[in-house]
Amino acid sequence: MATLEKCVSPAKKPVAMIRLQNVYKNYGGRPALSNVNLHIALGEFAFLVGPSGAGKSTLMRLLYREEVPTTGNVFIGGVNLNRLHAGQIPLLRRRLGIIFQDFKLLSSQTVFNNVAYILRALGVDEAEVAKRVNSALAVVNLEHKWDAYPSELSGGEQQRVGIARAIVNGPPVLLADEPTGNLDPATSLEIVQLLERISQRGTTVLISTHDQPIVNAMRRRVIALKGGEVVADVDNGIYELEMS
Ligand SMILES: Nc1ncnc2c1ncn2[C@@H]1O[C@H](COP(=O)(O)OP(=O)(O)OP(=O)(O)O)[C@@H](O)[C@H]1O
Numbered sequence: 082m083a084t085l086e087k088c089v090s091p092a093k094k095p096v097a098m099i100r101l102q103n104v105y106k107n108y109g110g111r112p113a114l115s116n117v118n119l120h121i122a123l124g125e126f127a128f129l130v131g132p133s134g135a136g137k138s139t140l141m142r143l144l145y146r147e148e149v150p151t152t153g154n155v156f157i158g159g160v161n162l163n164r165l166h167a168g169q170i171p172l173l174r175r176r177l178g179i180i181f182q183d184f185k186l187l188s189s190q191t192v193f194n195n196v197a198y199i200l201r202a203l204g205v206d207e208a209e210v211a212k213r214v215n216s217a218l219a220v221v222n223l224e225h226k227w228d229a230y231p232s233e234l235s236g237g238e239q240q241r242v243g244i245a246r247a248i249v250n251g252p253p254v255l256l257a258d259e260p261t262g263n264l265d266p267a268t269s270l271e272i273v274q275l276l277e278r279i280s281q282r283g284t285t286v287l288i289s290t291h292d293q294p295i296v297n298a299m300r301r302r303v304i305a306l307k308g309g310e311v312v313a314d315v316d317n318g319i320y321e322l323e324m325s
């Protein structure tokens with residue numbers, strides 16, 4: 082797993098942070114993903130779009146090893162996830178920041194404790210925890226809410242806590258499956274712009290969404306899935322209706 086941090090080949094050419102090679106995923110014989118090939122470089126920012134049932138969440142679950150492909154290979158930072166044994170999966174997850182549509186915050190814990198959770202689980206000492214949590218909360222502009230509980234926050238604020246929690250351990254890759262699905266349009270745009278700013282610091286960011294206005298406002302790479310197949314993959318892209 083040490084190779085996960087080694088993002089640059091000896092020739093100084095960035096290797097893919099995320100790579101899918103001839104990936105098929107079937108559920109009970111029905112294909113959810115078909116022959117997906119994808120290459121997302123270190124520091125890239127991309128949208129994964131497509132209609133309901135297109136396979137977006139399935140692809141995301143393969144990336145954090147919640148599922149394995151029926152055939153084909155999935156690589157994160159050059160590590161073939163098919164080759165990980167069960168004991169190595171937590172190591173993979175620590176190197177991925179995962180952001181959920183429904184935030185998945187601990188309701189009985191403060192903002193600070195939600196963001197600190199993973200660091201404490203890793204045995205990081207409290208002085209370092211405080212430093213890293215404060216710095217993650219500063220990135221999402223929520224330092225002043227450190228003592229609040231999730232129920233005291235707006236949806237957008239809760240998602241910003243979710244983002245702080247995802248970045249607190251400095252992962253090279255951020256995966257967000259429909260991160261704006263529960264938010265209004267203006268808040269959605271702010272959240273996606275925040276994720277773009279984080280990617281500019283060198284983090285690879287993949288966002289699945291069917292929010293057409295957001296994708297079209299950003300004009301970034303758009304990877305479109307339809308019926309489990311990649312039907313478009315364009316830089317500075319828009320989410321065209323015919324993709325859905
Ligand atoms: N655990 C599962 N068992 C069986 N079929 C599944 C499972 N998960 C997904 N599928 C099927 O795989 C296909 C792709 O589903 P997926 O959830 O990846 O789509 P999606 O693009 O994320 O859709 P949405 O926009 O609604 O979230 C669908 O036909 C779905 O019914």
Ligand SMILES: [Mg+2]
Nearest residue numbers: 137138139258
């Ligand atoms: Mg989904």
